[in-house]
Amino acid sequence: MSAGNHTVVGRRLPRVDALQQTTGQTQFADDLNPPGALVGRQLRSTHAHAAITSIDTVEAAALPGVKAVITGADLPITYGILPVSQDEHALALHRVRHVGEPVAAVAAIDAETAERALALIHVKYEPLTEVVTLDQALDPDRPLIHGEGDGQNVHRTAALEFGDVAEGFAAAGHVREDVYFFGGNTHAALETHAAVASCSPEGKVTLWSATQVPHYVHRALAKVLDIPAGRIRVIATPNGGGFGGKTDPFSHELVAAKLAMITGRPVKFNLSREDVFYAHRGRHPVLMWVKTGFESDGRITAMHFKSFLDGGAFGSYGTASLYYTGALQTSTYRIPNYCFEGMRVFTNKPACGPKRGHGTPQARFAIESQLDKAAADLGIDPVAIRVRNAVEPFSTTVNHLRITSCALNECIDAVVEQSGFHQKHGQLPEGRGVGLALGCYMSGAGLPIYFNKMPQSEVQLKVDRGGGVTVYSGATDIGQGSTSMLATVVAECLGLEPAELTMITADTDLTPVDLGSYSSRVTFMAGNAALEAATKVRTRLVEAVAAKLEAAVEDLEVANGRVGVLGDPESGVSWTEAVVLATAATGPLVESGSYTAPKLAGPYKGAGVGISPAYSYSACVVELEVDADTGMVDVDRVWIAHDIGKALNPLLCEGQVEGGVYMGLGEVLFEEQAFRDGLHRGPSLLDYKIPTSLETPTVHTTLIESDDPEGPYGAKEVGQGPLLPVIPAVANAIHDALGVHIDEVPITPDKIVAAMRDAARGGSGRVGPKGVPDFDFGELIRVEPPEGFVAP
Amino acid sequence: MTMRLPPFDLVTPTTLQEAAGLISDPTASIVGGGTDLFPKMKRRQTTPVTLVSLAEIDALKGIRIDDEGRCVIGAGVTLAELADSPLVPAVVASAADAIASPQIRNTATVGGNLCLDTRCNYIDMPELWREASGHCLKDGGDTCWVAPRSDHCWAISSTDLAPVAIALGGSLRLVAADGERIIDVDDFFQNDGIDYHTKSPGEIVVELLLPAFTGRATYLKHRRRGSIDFPLLGVAAAATFDDAARCTGIRLVVGAVASAPLRAIAAEEFLIGREFTDDVIEEATRLASNPVRPQDNTDTGSRYRKWMTPVFITRALQEIASDDTTNQEEEP
Numbered sequence A: 001m002s003a004g005n006h007t008v009v010g011r012r013l014p015r016v017d018a019l020q021q022t023t024g025q026t027q028f029a030d031d032l033n034p035p036g037a038l039v040g041r042q043l044r045s046t047h048a049h050a051a052i053t054s055i056d057t058v059e060a061a062a063l064p065g066v067k068a069v070i071t072g073a074d075l076p077i078t079y080g081i082l083p084v085s086q087d088e089h090a091l092a093l094h095r096v097r098h099v100g101e102p103v104a105a106v107a108a109i110d111a112e113t114a115e116r117a118l119a120l121i122h123v124k125y126e127p128l129t130e131v132v133t134l135d136q137a138l139d140p141d142r143p144l145i146h147g148e149g150d151g152q153n154v155h156r157t158a159a160l161e162f163g164d165v166a167e168g169f170a171a172a173g174h175v176r177e178d179v180y181f182f183g184g185n186t187h188a189a190l191e192t193h194a195a196v197a198s199c200s201p202e203g204k205v206t207l208w209s210a211t212q213v214p215h216y217v218h219r220a221l222a223k224v225l226d227i228p229a230g231r232i233r234v235i236a237t238p239n240g241g242g243f244g245g246k247t248d249p250f251s252h253e254l255v256a257a258k259l260a261m262i263t264g265r266p267v268k269f270n271l272s273r274e275d276v277f278y279a280h281r282g283r284h285p286v287l288m289w290v291k292t293g294f295e296s297d298g299r300i301t302a303m304h305f306k307s308f309l310d311g312g313a314f315g316s317y318g319t320a321s322l323y324y325t326g327a328l329q330t331s332t333y334r335i336p337n338y339c340f341e342g343m344r345v346f347t348n349k350p351a352c353g354p355k356r357g358h359g360t361p362q363a364r365f366a367i368e369s370q371l372d373k374a375a376a377d378l379g380i381d382p383v384a385i386r387v388r389n390a391v392e393p394f395s396t397t398v399n400h401l402r403i404t405s406c407a408l409n410e411c412i413d414a415v416v417e418q419s420g421f422h423q424k425h426g427q428l429p430e431g432r433g434v435g436l437a438l439g440c441y442m443s444g445a446g447l448p449i450y451f452n453k454m455p456q457s458e459v460q461l462k463v464d465r466g467g468g469v470t471v472y473s474g475a476t477d478i479g480q481g482s483t484s485m486l487a488t489v490v491a492e493c494l495g496l497e498p499a500e501l502t503m504i505t506a507d508t509d510l511t512p513v514d515l516g517s518y519s520s521r522v523t524f525m526a527g528n529a530a531l532e533a534a535t536k537v538r539t540r541l542v543e544a545v546a547a548k549l550e551a552a553v554e555d556l557e558v559a560n561g562r563v564g565v566l567g568d569p570e571s572g573v574s575w576t577e578a579v580v581l582a583t584a585a586t587g588p589l590v591e592s593g594s595y596t597a598p599k600l601a602g603p604y605k606g607a608g609v610g611i612s613p614a615y616s617y618s619a620c621v622v623e624l625e626v627d628a629d630t631g632m633v634d635v636d637r638v639w640i641a642h643d644i645g646k647a648l649n650p651l652l653c654e655g656q657v658e659g660g661v662y663m664g665l666g667e668v669l670f671e672e673q674a675f676r677d678g679l680h681r682g683p684s685l686l687d688y689k690i691p692t693s694l695e696t697p698t699v700h701t702t703l704i705e706s707d708d709p710e711g712p713y714g715a716k717e718v719g720q721g722p723l724l725p726v727i728p729a730v731a732n733a734i735h736d737a738l739g740v741h742i743d744e745v746p747i748t749p750d751k752i753v754a755a756m757r758d759a760a761r762g763g764s765g766r767v768g769p770k771g772v773p774d775f776d777f778g779e780l781i782r783v784e785p786p787e788g789f790v791a792p
Numbered sequence B: 001m002t003m004r005l006p007p008f009d010l011v012t013p014t015t016l017q018e019a020a021g022l023i024s025d026p027t028a029s030i031v032g033g034g035t036d037l038f039p040k041m042k043r044r045q046t047t048p049v050t051l052v053s054l055a056e057i058d059a060l061k062g063i064r065i066d067d068e069g070r071c072v073i074g075a076g077v078t079l080a081e082l083a084d085s086p087l088v089p090a091v092v093a094s095a096a097d098a099i100a101s102p103q104i105r106n107t108a109t110v111g112g113n114l115c116l117d118t119r120c121n122y123i124d125m126p127e128l129w130r131e132a133s134g135h136c137l138k139d140g141g142d143t144c145w146v147a148p149r150s151d152h153c154w155a156i157s158s159t160d161l162a163p164v165a166i167a168l169g170g171s172l173r174l175v176a177a178d179g180e181r182i183i184d185v186d187d188f189f190q191n192d193g194i195d196y197h198t199k200s201p202g203e204i205v206v207e208l209l210l211p212a213f214t215g216r217a218t219y220l221k222h223r224r225r226g227s228i229d230f231p232l233l234g235v236a237a238a239a240t241f242d243d244a245a246r247c248t249g250i251r252l253v254v255g256a257v258a259s260a261p262l263r264a265i266a267a268e269e270f271l272i273g274r275e276f277t278d279d280v281i282e283e284a285t286r287l288a289s290n291p292v293r294p295q296d297n298t299d300t301g302s303r304y305r306k307w308m309t310p311v312f313i314t315r316a317l318q319e320i321a322s323d324d325t326t327n328q329e330e331e332p
């Protein structure tokens, strides 16, 4: 990768906050200790499903050192991240819906007192029948989790058909139907959630929180506290990892603010690891059925995909998660006829939500596994079947997704060649295998979470008379490096170094809105907003200097701290002089920029999910070894190529790719947010197994630059996409190694041994779900393919 | 809720006599490295008023070979020291090296490892969780959730050193305020998740004594993550052979499948006098694994651990049958 004409873009620079972080000076939420701060604690439900018949807080409130005790009745207004799912209470009101749901909260002078107070809160429960599994949720004789009486606990359904799948299947020479299950898992960010709230004597509430979405938390606080948003300030502290786990408004944030308002003192909450497993919002468990028709050369003629999501106790992002399980099939492969039917149920478990890849890794696992099976049926190799169907740049999918830059084929070529896939697949000794899979992800959701016509990201730039540049952006650094990204974009445009800039981010009082760090939107959206603001500043500088030099604006460049004539670094004026000239000529050097995605949604309900101004692409090959007797998998090497559009900072991009690989390996081989009845099987990092550095293989990363026409300097996302192909690549490699199919994630040693034993007894050697429920998804919405759509 | 240690007093005696006196108080508890005890205290499984630290007692430190050629390992020796020691049998060092994580091994002691509390995924859980599930037998309740009809606790003996120590015929020196005794490691444990050893609360484990051993030995440990996890299964085997490759003595011990390490006596008896051919190993494996009944109370289900028992027993016997006894952890 050459830096080309760029001076900053393309350089392997450390993060702008690297020294702060590595010297321990970064202030995470739990590092904040305002004078007089109280310690907050939540009392959590010990029942999966129960009516609360009474809560007695008298004794707790009387304990010396306790400053306030609140219950659901103190915060009765509901909230939820999506406008369609306002189904949460900051503290459970009348009913608890999962073990660990917050029921009451205290603020006390220290942790010991707060915990003693919790023990003095007396809650009487009347247990209700638990609804824990998908089957139980569909049982009409079980109680409704939301609402009164019995019935099916179906939260949401979707049923869409694009083109004509019946016709597509009729035209197919070969049709496969397969069933897969993807167990849920959680984010396990290193930093547990924490928040500090304070309330000024004038009644202004400030919340510092480890959140990915300060703007949405701001809105939720205004709603639940029932005070004007203008009297609330939300500051997102640097997140010690987010991965989607800090993307909802949470009970402890609302409760901290309420307790600060009551006591007049700052109140701090720091969740324990166990609490985080209960707060959850992680990957949905999804049962999937996929039927795909192929021509004899492997070309896909039609696909019918059904998903069944186990959502847990609340809506959260569930409606979006549901649609995401069906949305990106067509942006990876050209599917001329496509039907998606999905449903999400409520169960008495912590609510699921978005985790890296949001709703798409589950489907990716099913489809990439099935493609390998189809390739084997048809006698084609796994590379050929993918190349044959790979989506093409600047095309439109049958479900109306606009594809722009796309280097999927280059990604495939890179990993296939580097790994020697063709020499290895089907040819390694027993127990050793390689697997290939692809993925595609959005560079930002095309629409905001709540309907509005305002920009999705705004950035302000202020240049002081001494030449100092301050960038104000609502974008939240969750460890992905968004602040460095903004500094890179602005520095490139203004001919400065990123480290010279002052970055003010994620503070609703100081910075303009960015919707948040989710859906891989920040580089594309905040990056473009920053570029627009910086370009305006640059234009004013160039105009002022051109006037002084009596040169044409087109002949000037802004580079290396000077504004002067192109190609003549000695000419012109220094950056600071240019700033003085521009300020004198046209007033305060303050500019803003914004980004609003183009109108992309197709003409159907649900079209808002899956649209994005650009898509990233990845391909991955995994080589591994499996002990056939113990089922232990040792991933040897991972080759991954990612179409990033443009690597603004290759060092940070590779870090994101490697992080995605690591997380994918954890999901496929180890992690499961599993329950026994309503009880989490192990809410600790000893029982919930994430890989450590010793379980992490060598990763070969290749960044492919397709130069997106709309991305800032051509850039697209990298935070989520690279996770997607890793999971099915491992599943496919295990099949290559042993000949068994584990159609269920995580692929744990016991499943592999069960499959081997089954195969030894003459069985199919498959472990996975047997079928899906017979479920009516409601009336199918038939959508015409976009105008001019040509079937491949 | 947070995982904070409850308040306690810490006393740090410098002599064994002093320590033995201090722990005769029933509200006191010994602490070695604390890597087992402190997590349990944070989860409020136990809340001792006084902790008697063994860290400053010289008599518990060091590894030496005594006049009888025995390897004497102080109870205060850390697992990291043990793993690095040239004085201990290689199988002991490698077993120590496969315990927990490097950080834990730097702190954890031999005494603590041998006295390690039994574990179970119904008891080693946070307080809220145990309240939600209902307290189990080991937690002051009246039902063992692993085997609800059972009258005793099925928590698992998870110490990796104990099976090895038993296989090598080791013994322990225990000191109490009123005297001392030596007990075979084999007799130290008993198959009950609550009363998992025969030591009285006032006794301190002072040293592990391993007789000189010239045979072949191995310890194979199975766990999910080689970086940190407790054993799902551990198989220790130590045997001597005559010139005709016939077994003259063997101890075969299966760990982490019951509340104590299990000696495979029937298999041991069968193997004596025999050469370890494939058929012999197969039969010994059958004899050794048949009585093993792992429960569904740790990582992976009981079915898988049942399946793995013969696999690891066979591998252990094959390893000591060959000359090449590289003691190792089974890694994928």
Ligand SMILES: Cc1cc2nc3c(=O)[nH]c(=O)nc-3n(C[C@H](O)[C@H](O)[C@H](O)COP(=O)(O)OP(=O)(O)OC[C@H]3O[C@@H](n4cnc5c(N)ncnc54)[C@H](O)[C@@H]3O)c2cc1C
Pocket: A686, B029, B030, B031, B032, B033, B034, B035, B036, B037, B038, B039, B054, B075, B076, B079, B098, B099, B100, B101, B104, B107, B108, B109, B110, B111, B112, B113, B114, B115, B116, B117, B158, B159, B160, B161, B203, B204, B205, B206, B228, B229, B230, B231
């Ligand atoms: C994440 C994790 C992973 C682990 N993995 C493993 C593993 O793979 N294998 C394994 O075997 N263990 C494992 N352990 C458990 C533990 O770390 C080790 O067993 C360790 O050796 C215990 O020693 P300690 O000195 O820290 O014990 P402590 O916690 O100090 O003591 C443990 C118990 O022994 C008693 N005790 C300590 N010393 C003496 C003595 N000299 N005399 C009498 N009683 C005494 C204490 O009163 C206490 O009841 C793990 C622990 C953790 C947290």
